[in-house]
Amino acid sequence: MSQDTETLSLDDARALLRAAFLRSGVPEDRAASVAAALVAAEAEGQVGHGFSRLEDYAAQVRSGKIIADAPLRIDQPAPSSLVIDAGYGFAFPALDLAVERGSHVALTQGTASVGITRSHHCGALSVSVDRFAQQGLVALMVANSPVAIAPWGARTPVYGTNPIAFAAPRGDGPPLVIDLSLSVVARGKVLNAKKAGTEIPAGWALDAEGHPTTNAEAALEGSMQPIGGPKGTALALMVEILSTVMTGANFSKDAGSFFTADGSRPGVGQHLTLYRPPQDLDTFTARLEQLLSLIESLEGTRVPGSRRLEALDKARKDGIAVPKRYLDVAHELATATV
Amino acid sequence: MSQDTETLSLDDARALLRAAFLRSGVPEDRAASVAAALVAAEAEGQVGHGFSRLEDYAAQVRSGKIIADAPLRIDQPAPSSLVIDAGYGFAFPALDLAVERGSHVALTQGTASVGITRSHHCGALSVSVDRFAQQGLVALMVANSPVAIAPWGARTPVYGTNPIAFAAPRGDGPPLVIDLSLSVVARGKVLNAKKAGTEIPAGWALDAEGHPTTNAEAALEGSMQPIGGPKGTALALMVEILSTVMTGANFSKDAGSFFTADGSRPGVGQHLTLYRPPQDLDTFTARLEQLLSLIESLEGTRVPGSRRLEALDKARKDGIAVPKRYLDVAHELATATV
Numbered sequence: 047m048s049q050d051t052e053t054l055s056l057d058d059a060r061a062l063l064r065a066a067f068l069r070s071g072v073p074e075d076r077a078a079s080v081a082a083a084l085v086a087a088e089a090e091g092q093v094g095h096g097f098s099r100l101e102d103y104a105a106q107v108r109s110g111k112i113i114a115d116a117p118l119r120i121d122q123p124a125p126s127s128l129v130i131d132a133g134y135g136f137a138f139p140a141l142d143l144a145v146e147r148g149s150h151v152a153l154t155q156g157t158a159s160v161g162i163t164r165s166h167h168c169g170a171l172s173v174s175v176d177r178f179a180q181q182g183l184v185a186l187m188v189a190n191s192p193v194a195i196a197p198w199g200a201r202t203p204v205y206g207t208n209p210i211a212f213a214a215p216r217g218d219g220p221p222l223v224i225d226l227s228l229s230v231v232a233r234g235k236v237l238n239a240k241k242a243g244t245e246i247p248a249g250w251a252l253d254a255e256g257h258p259t260t261n262a263e264a265a266l267e268g269s270m271q272p273i274g275g276p277k278g279t280a281l282a283l284m285v286e287i288l289s290t291v292m293t294g295a296n297f298s299k300d301a302g303s304f305f306t307a308d309g310s311r312p313g314v315g316q317h318l319t320l321y322r323p324p325q326d327l328d329t330f331t332a333r334l335e336q337l338l339s340l341i342e343s344l345e346g347t348r349v350p351g352s353r354r355l356e357a358l359d360k361a362r363k364d365g366i367a368v369p370k371r372y373l374d375v376a377h378e379l380a381t382a383t384v
Numbered sequence: 385m386s387q388d389t390e391t392l393s394l395d396d397a398r399a400l401l402r403a404a405f406l407r408s409g410v411p412e413d414r415a416a417s418v419a420a421a422l423v424a425a426e427a428e429g430q431v432g433h434g435f436s437r438l439e440d441y442a443a444q445v446r447s448g449k450i451i452a453d454a455p456l457r458i459d460q461p462a463p464s465s466l467v468i469d470a471g472y473g474f475a476f477p478a479l480d481l482a483v484e485r486g487s488h489v490a491l492t493q494g495t496a497s498v499g500i501t502r503s504h505h506c507g508a509l510s511v512s513v514d515r516f517a518q519q520g521l522v523a524l525m526v527a528n529s530p531v532a533i534a535p536w537g538a539r540t541p542v543y544g545t546n547p548i549a550f551a552a553p554r555g556d557g558p559p560l561v562i563d564l565s566l567s568v569v570a571r572g573k574v575l576n577a578k579k580a581g582t583e584i585p586a587g588w589a590l591d592a593e594g595h596p597t598t599n600a601e602a603a604l605e606g607s608m609q610p611i612g613g614p615k616g617t618a619l620a621l622m623v624e625i626l627s628t629v630m631t632g633a634n635f636s637k638d639a640g641s642f643f644t645a646d647g648s649r650p651g652v653g654q655h656l657t658l659y660r661p662p663q664d665l666d667t668f669t670a671r672l673e674q675l676l677s678l679i680e681s682l683e684g685t686r687v688p689g690s691r692r693l694e695a696l697d698k699a700r701k702d703g704i705a706v707p708k709r710y711l712d713v714a715h716e717l718a719t720a721t722v
Binding site: 123124126154186198200202214273275276277278280281284297299319323325330333336337340345348 | 611632660
């Protein structure tokens with residue numbers, strides 16, 4: 047590994063992040079929630095949603111952009127519908143509440159929707175949908191995020207990368223998990239190209255005039271290309287409506303950055319739909335296994351999420367390799383005097 | 385117009401198709417249901433789901449591939465969950481039942497899911513989701529269909545074009561409607577190119593070996609390219625699970641053709657999720673209007689479904705232009721002695 051890293055067990059990683067958040071002014075239960083979410087993402091190999099977020103999160107807690115002790119409010123406007131107000135705090139405690147209360151509603155009512163409003167970065171959606179599937183539920187999750195994608199044909203970004211995630215329980219072993227954003231690639235890849243001074247491939251991004259570009263800097267001033275052209279932007283609008291209009295959260299265009307300590311709050315939304323399989327769970331998982339075995343039997347392909355599961359297995363056995371620069375931040379925050 | 389057409393009012397078109405199905409052995413209420421669905425699609429400009437289907441549908445009724453008088457069964461395994469068994473009949477009567485019963489459940493419970501199993505071609509999904517939105521519901525619909533798309537990297541198609549549709553109520557005027565399939569283009573476009581003896585653009589399809597092709601014939605023996613590469617096939621798997629594993633319907637790979645009178649039955653599935661906006665409807669539509677006005681204010685883009693609405697307006701005012709060859713079939717069937 048070219049980067050200077052140190053390997054930590056998942057328990058040690060959680061304990062370290064928890065201490066860092068605690069010392070940064072995050073209440074104990076919230077600190078544990080955020081630490082668990084970041085380590086879960088890191089364990090899946092989603093390093094962009096792991097330790098790398100600590101410094102920015104902590105700075106936003108200090109500046110008050112994240113209200114770390116915001117009381118969570120939950121409403122049940124109808125028997126199968128919940129709305130959680132994250133109060134401009136972290137998304138993860140709201141997601142924990144969604145797992146607890148939403149699962150109960152879905153298991154008893156058959157179907158449930160859970161909207162989360164005035165929220166923040168929700169990390170790897172795969173981590174969240176996986177938790178519902180482990181309780182025997184099929185889960186569909188969408189989220190909006192600060193602007194990245196323009197409506198098809200326009201120059202001005204209106205949508206975030208607006209991810210869609212899905213999970214379904216399997217009989218033996220971990221759930222099937224799908225998690226994708228609606229941009230061709232993550233904006234982070236363009237940032238990396240800019241840092242490295244390299245061009246980006248055609249098809250990734252548009253410049254501020256709405257023209258395709260291979261210049262990373264121009265791309266960052268423009269917008270990310272959606273998957274499938276107008277089909278991708280139609281899906282982005284669907285995600286935007288579920289995440290914001292349905293929940294009361296900020297539109298992507300009004301959402302402040304997930305990274306900077308200053309500026310307006312993100313106030314984004316997340317939306318979950320939870321389904322208890324109508325037949326019994328064994329019938330459901332047996333049929334799902336038929337479908338997935340068929341895919342596994344084909345040459346050249348894999349079931350989505352296979353790499354994620356390998357990363358998870360490895361992380362549980364061997365721990366995770368965390369860049370030293372992130373660990374330095376964590377140790378510094380964890381040992382700071384409040 | 386180069387094609388020889390005749391213009392019919394929507395009422396006349398429905399009456400003609402209804403008579404044609406009736407004389408083909410379809411019970412009266414079912415004939416009206418199928419006729420209404422085909423004309424609604426035709427009125428939206430979705431001619432591939434309109435009059436062009438009559439001949440094949442009628443032949444399938446005669447051969448028994450479509451069981452036109454199959455009793456519809458509806459189960460409610462949980463308060464917010466319905467499963468409708470279409471009994472290898474037409475999809476449209478099952479969709480009518482979903483509109484009636486599913487809407488009631490969603491309006492009272494807040495959220496509802498409706499699975500339809502042992503079904504057939506469901507036509508333009510836009511037509512169905514629009515009906516729920518007109519009752520103040522947000523609707524998400526998915527469906528599977530005979531195989532067209534291969535899992536990413538594989539040669540063998542496993543998924544249908546597996547469409548996703550979405551609708552949301554607007555304060556004034558018709559709902560916002562999104563409807564897209566997960567292939568880059570419809571298979572019909574490749575069929576047209578084959579008939580015309582022209583090449584297809586790169587990026588549409590793969591040959592039987594899984595390689596990109598511009599040869600229409602090779603494409604028809606291979607598979608359709610998904611939008612967004614592996615992201616599109618991940619979405620196709622999600623749609624496949626909701627439409628088949630959740631409902632008990634046939635996998636796309638086991639679904640017989642929607643077109644031929646012989647061969648195995650399609651037995652495909654449809655899945656609907658219906659949401660009553662958690663806040664009151666006026667608040668929901670006011671916020672949606674904010675978002676859509678923003679999109680409408682941008683140069684170079686339009687709100688998805690704009691062309692559909694123009695077609696609908698025109699069809700209501702001026703009627704629909706139907707190719708004479710389809711009308712000949714309709715008149716012949718409608719006047720046949722049973």
